[in-house]
Amino acid sequence: MVACAYCERPLICDGCQGPYAPPSPEQYEALSRPESMITCPRCSQVLICHWCKTPYDGEAEEEADAPGSAGS
Ligand SMILES: [Zn+2]
Ligand SMILES: [Zn+2]
Numbered sequence: 047m048v049a050c051a052y053c054e055r056p057l058i059c060d061g062c063q064g065p066y067a068p069p070s071p072e073q074y075e076a077l078s079r080p081e082s083m084i085t086c087p088r089c090s091q092v093l094i095c096h097w098c099k100t101p102y103d104g105e106a107e108e109e110a111d112a113p114g115s116a117g118s
Contacts, residue, residue, distance in 0.1 A: 058096035
């Protein structure tokens with residue numbers, strides 16, 4: 047069983063409600079890298095954690111202020 051990198055619960059694909067099993071060791075390691083996109087081998091959609099709804103789309107959530115457009 048693979049744990050979600052964000053909520054640490056058993057990783058279940060929100061698209062097909064199935065437990066995510068990494069097809070390769072590379073995919074398994076990619077789980078802990080927020081910059082790598084992961085797709086579900088069952089439904090071919092971007093993997094979204096069923097519990098915390100965090101998408102593994104390769105775009106790490108950062109509270110960075112928008113460059114350029116900020117200000118009054
Ligand atoms: Zn999660
Ligand atoms: Zn799926």
